[in-house]
Amino acid sequence: MAYFPDSMPRPAPTMDDAGFWAACSERKLRFQACADCGQPRHPPTPICPACHSTKMKWIDAPARAEVFTFNVIHHASHPAVAARLPYVGALITFPDLPGVRLVSNVTDCAPSLVRIGMQVELWWDDIGDGMFVPRFRPAKGDAS
Amino acid sequence: MASKTDPARRTCIAGVGQSEYTKWGGIQDRSQFQVTAEAILGALADAGIKPADVDGLTSFSNDSNDAPLMQVALGMPRLRLSGMVWGGGGGGTCGAISMACASIEAGHADVVVAYRGLCQGQGRRFGLFGQGRVNGNFVDPFGLFAPSQMLSLAVRRFMHLYPITEDHLCEIGLNARANANRNPLAVMHGRPLTRDQYLASRWIAEPLRLYDCCLETDGAAAVVITTRERARDLPSTPVDILAAAHGSGPGWGSGLLSGHNMPDDDYASTNGKYLAKELFAHAGLDPKDIDVAQIYDHFSGLVLMALEDYGFCAAGESGEFVASGAIRWPDGRLPLNTSGGQLSEAYVHGMNLVIEGVRQIRGTSTSQVADARTCLVTGGLGVSPTSAVILGRH
Numbered sequence: 001m002a003y004f005p006d007s008m009p010r011p012a013p014t015m016d017d018a019g020f021w022a023a024c025s026e027r028k029l030r031f032q033a034c035a036d037c038g039q040p041r042h043p044p045t046p047i048c049p050a051c052h053s054t055k056m057k058w059i060d061a062p063a064r065a066e067v068f069t070f071n072v073i074h075h076a077s078h079p080a081v082a083a084r085l086p087y088v089g090a091l092i093t094f095p096d097l098p099g100v101r102l103v104s105n106v107t108d109c110a111p112s113l114v115r116i117g118m119q120v121e122l123w124w125d126d127i128g129d130g131m132f133v134p135r136f137r138p139a140k141g142d143a144s
Numbered sequence: 145m146a147s148k149t150d151p152a153r154r155t156c157i158a159g160v161g162q163s164e165y166t167k168w169g170g171i172q173d174r175s176q177f178q179v180t181a182e183a184i185l186g187a188l189a190d191a192g193i194k195p196a197d198v199d200g201l202t203s204f205s206n207d208s209n210d211a212p213l214m215q216v217a218l219g220m221p222r223l224r225l226s227g228m229v230w231g232g233g234g235g236g237t238c239g240a241i242s243m244a245c246a247s248i249e250a251g252h253a254d255v256v257v258a259y260r261g262l263c264q265g266q267g268r269r270f271g272l273f274g275q276g277r278v279n280g281n282f283v284d285p286f287g288l289f290a291p292s293q294m295l296s297l298a299v300r301r302f303m304h305l306y307p308i309t310e311d312h313l314c315e316i317g318l319n320a321r322a323n324a325n326r327n328p329l330a331v332m333h334g335r336p337l338t339r340d341q342y343l344a345s346r347w348i349a350e351p352l353r354l355y356d357c358c359l360e361t362d363g364a365a366a367v368v369i370t371t372r373e374r375a376r377d378l379p380s381t382p383v384d385i386l387a388a389a390h391g392s393g394p395g396w397g398s399g400l401l402s403g404h405n406m407p408d409d410d411y412a413s414t415n416g417k418y419l420a421k422e423l424f425a426h427a428g429l430d431p432k433d434i435d436v437a438q439i440y441d442h443f444s445g446l447v448l449m450a451l452e453d454y455g456f457c458a459a460g461e462s463g464e465f466v467a468s469g470a471i472r473w474p475d476g477r478l479p480l481n482t483s484g485g486q487l488s489e490a491y492v493h494g495m496n497l498v499i500e501g502v503r504q505i506r507g508t509s510t511s512q513v514a515d516a517r518t519c520l521v522t523g524g525l526g527v528s529p530t531s532a533v534i535l536g537r538h
Contacts, residue, residue, distance in 0.1 A: 011284075021281070069301035073350075074350070077289035081289075089293060089349070091301075103297075103402070111350075116300070116301070
């Protein structure tokens with residue numbers, strides 16, 4: 001069962017971010033990077049800001065991930081989240097892949113225990129119709 | 145470095161106009177477009193300028209009150225500037241003014257109205273999910289639908305990096321409410337707020353409580369920009385634009401509203417430190433020369449960041465700054481958001497803050513700073529572009 005109900009807004013891939021979501025549909029978290037100079041970037045954009053190449057590749061996100069910052073959401077701005085309140089929004093960074101941040105959630109943890117710097121691990125939320133959304137939970141061995 | 149503008153083309157705000165401000169859904173008797181046109185006509189009447197003399201219209205944040213339709217409604221024979229500042233979150237409030245100034249200084253237009261009409265009861269409530277957000281794919285599926293849920297991430301990081309506490313956030317809210325209670329036109333006039341009420345209020349997105357978040361309102365506001373030379377013959381009291389700027393640092397993109405992909409050093413910031421330097425240099429002023437400020441208060445925590453980014457205190461010291469009473473009217477070093485701001489007057493995407501800046505320099509605010517000669521006004525913070533003006537008297 002998905003983390004949020006079926007009425008939750010789904011990603012609607014565009015020509016510029018379709019590669020990210022295609023990887024997600026295969027349960028692979030991949031970030032866009034320049035195929036010429038290697039610079040990673042997120043959200044996806046069709047031209048490398050560093051060297052202006054339009055050649056791109058998709059690189060696997062490192063396993064090691066941590067909470068850069070987070071909030072605890074108590075207000076249902078969409079009916080789909082009402083039963084999940086309060087839930088944790090988080091900005092995830094990857095120490096082995098500087099330059100990329102991912103907005104996601106931290107689940108499987110009391111909101112009061114989430115903290116900046118917390119080590120988290122990826123899990124795939126099956127939202128149906130062949131799409132998966134990347135969410136995170138405390139990594140095994142994290143102090144909290 | 146002071147301004148190099150042709151002295152004959154230096155600009156001022158010659159008139160201001162606003163509709164009634166109400167809670168969202170409060171204006172049902174006429175359309176948002178009509179309310180906006182009325183605010184523009186009010187600003188022109190205040191300036192003493194005929195609508196037929198207006199030759200430019202500017203707005204921002206995808207204002208749906210189209211300039212081409214507004215030209216027809218106002219009966220303007222010529223439109224020489226139809227300007228929209230890209231970007232959301234009210235970032236372009238003062239950008240609509242800087243674009244007007246650039247056009248006027250260059251001789252492409254002579255009288256420009258910068259305006260914003262925003263009746264959330266007739267369109268979308270900003271506190272609710274709405275389709276079509278830029279890079280919405282990277283926030284919507286995670287349950288971050290409203291700006292409070294996106295920008296609170298940066299406020300948390302800011303409070304992690306620096307000694308900023310809930311009492312400092314509270315002070316931004318209490319100050320706004322105290323000022324609103326002197327402003328009969330403020331939506332929250334007559335509704336005092338205490339620290340206990342603030343602390344007991346419900347969480348919206350921790351670390352932001354209800355009173356850390358701006359209002360959802362209906363209203364419109366407009367300002368008339370022309371040359372100081374032309375304004376000399378007008379019956380109104382013009383206020384000089386000493387500097388106006390909009391822009392962004394590198395990599396902000398959809399900024400805190402989605403991508404969160406700005407450089408690390410910029411993360412817990414307003415994106416204003418780059419343009420602040422230009423702004424003060426252009427005006428030939430320092431932060432210490434500013435008498436009063438209207439800082440875009442969508443969320444309390446971003447106001448604290450702005451006090452640092454605009455140089456009123458050092459990085460990390462904004463909490464201490466506000467705790468010292470510095471932002472309180474009438475005796476603080478920098479009375480702030482003197483109409484009640486967007487936390488307690490109205491949320492007209494910042495254009496109401498510009499009007500309050502004009503009132504301060506004219507000496508007509510309900511929380512008037514004695515002999516105010518300079519006022520900083522900012523547009524939306526934590527987005528790209530952001531913007532600011534310095535108003536004053538030459």
